[in-house]
Amino acid sequence: MAEKITRRSFIKKTTVGTLGTIATAYGGYxxxxxxxxxxxxxxxNNIKSHRIPTEFNDFKIVQFTDTHIGFQYRNKDLKKLINAIQNQQPDLIVFTGDLTDDPSLVSNDKFEEIVHELSRxxxxxxxxxxxxxxxxxxxxxNTILDVMNQSGFSLLMNETEQITVDEQHIxxxxxxxxxxxxxxxEGLVSHDEASFNILLCHEPDYADEVVDYPFDLQLSGHSHGGQVQIPFYGYVVTPTLGQKYVEGKHTLGNRPLQLFTSRGVGTTRLPFRFLCRPEINVFTLISESI
Known part of the structure; x- marks a missing residue:
């Protein structure tokens, strides 16, 4: 015999169900x-290539990107990030853009704190x-240039720097x-096609242009890995030139070009991440000549 639903039990079940829905929504938020x-x-990730000199075997590069300080990311979070990077004991550190979300909204005091942390x-x-x-x-x-200069970072603006270990270079x-x-x-590495060539490029989808040049590795950010990933739907935040190669590794062309798109650290547009944790990226070079 079916259980008779009284008005009291109906209200109780409805209330429990509503509260459960609210709790789930709040918990998700x-x-x-x-x-x-x-x-x-x-x-x-290990990066293997016959173009990597043996002197660079186990050479460690740490990339961080897209901190977007001032939107949701705070200076105290930057301190934890710096500690995480230093714990990797990198040989080389690269930052691939978007230090703050809007430089015009960051106070001088905040910029001084940023310089203090990045200098570590x-x-x-x-x-x-x-x-x-x-x-x-x-x-x-100019503001961001000044901050990065004070922090001991060197800007590569359509430029190439030769990194040398025991008279061998990348x-x-x-x-x-x-x-x-x-x-x-134009002209970045056209004179040195035989060497292992790395490109820092903020927007990952530009790799479709880069692939025509003699680069072996492209490190990018910009996309935030979609920032919010919905099962069976996909990426929610996909900015221009960050819609094709949204995250992870992609291999292009015949050289080949290995593209890595980092999810980055901060958030933009929406103060949320879901199924898309922030990350730093560690690349260990492996010489296939050994």
């Missing part, structure tokens, strides 16, 4: 807003950076931002 955006992880990063073969679109935005071009190049800068690939 809390996780996506207050937990996952600050749950940093480290992604490690140490790597025997240097610290390099490139502009992202948010660095040029908000009239921030090339590290950097492009100005594709969307708001004046990028130029």
């Amino acid at each position: 809390y996780y996506a807003h207050d937990v996952e955006p600050f749950w940093l992880k480290t992604i490690s 990063l140490e790597a025997p073969y240097g610290k390099y950076w490139i502009y992202g679109n948010h660095d040029h935005g908000g009239y921030g071009t 090339n590290l190049s950097g492009l100005d931002d594709i969307l708001l800068g004046n990028p130029s690939l």
